Amino acid sequence: DIQLTQSPSTLPASLGERVTISCRTSQSISYSLNWYQQKPDGTVKRLIYSTSTLQSGVPSRFSGSGSGTDYSLSISSLESEDFAVYYCLQYATYPHTFGAGTKLELK
Amino acid sequence: EVKLVESGGGLVQPGRSLKLSCAASGFSFNHYWMGWVRQAPGKGLEWIGEINQDSSAINYTPSLKDKFTISRDNAQNTLYLQMNRLVSDDTAIYYCARAEWAFDYWGQGVMVTVSS
Numbered sequence: 754d755i756q757l758t759q760s761p762s763t764l765p766a767s768l769g770e771r772v773t774i775s776c777r778t779s780q781s782i783s784y785s786l787n788w789y790q791q792k793p794d795g796t797v798k799r800l801i802y803s804t805s806t807l808q809s810g811v812p813s814r815f816s817g818s819g820s821g822t823d824y825s826l827s828i829s830s831l832e833s834e835d836f837a838v839y840y841c842l843q844y845a846t847y848p849h850t851f852g853a854g855t856k857l858e859l860k
Numbered sequence: 861e862v863k864l865v866e867s868g869g870g871l872v873q874p875g876r877s878l879k880l881s882c883a884a885s886g887f888s889f890n891h892y893w894m895g896w897v898r899q900a901p902g903k904g905l906e907w908i909g910e911i912n913q914d915s916s917a918i919n920y921t922p923s924l925k926d927k928f929t930i931s932r933d934n935a936q937n938t939l940y941l942q943m944n945r946l947v948s949d950d951t952a953i954y955y956c957a958r959a960e961w962a963f964d965y966w967g968q969g970v971m972v973t974v975s976s
Binding site for chain 2: 754785796803808842848850852853854
């Protein structure tokens with residue numbers, strides 16, 4: 754199975770700040786990586802697919818990049834609704850696997 | 861509007877079985893792969909598996925392959941998850957999701973608690 758290592762596990766940040774979350778995979782996944790946001794009520798929403806394609810309706814302050822085994826999600830200017838848990842998911846090979854999550858919290 | 865609604869959760873005793881359902885609407889159900897994800901209390905997301913449009917291909921995470929079975933009824937626009945020999949570690953919220961470039965739309969989840 755492909756292992757995904759997300760960092761940091763917790764990210765304290767302020768409104769308006771730019772943040773970046775990293776996802777490192779145990780083998781190359783050829784851009785087959787998505788990012789998800791989970792709110793405290795459990796609602797899960799896809800933000801980015803195929804490394805860098807923004808899901809329809811997702812604000813442009815979210816962006817994704819990466820290649821090979823190193824991927825990242827950036828939020829350019831944090832808004833209050835962005836404080837949540839973020840997960841990466843690889844779908845290059847079965848079984849698909851998630852990262853452990855990054856909790857973005859208000860500093 | 862894509863809508864996925866899970867049902868069938870609840871409290872179940874260890875060793876027993878439970879079958880979850882996911883009612884889909886707002887899209888052509890028979891055109892999409894579908895799948896399941898779970899989340900134990902206070903933990904991260906765990907990919908369970910996916911099924912293709914005509915049920916000819918089903919993929920599972922290896923640790924659950926012999927316990928869980930994914931199926932679908934395209935006439936009823938419904939996805940299922942049959943869970944057998946349940947143990948306390950299976951206590952989780954179970955989400956169904958549509959699979960387009962992996963999972964795009966998710967349901968709200970249904971809680972399954974395995975306890976005597």
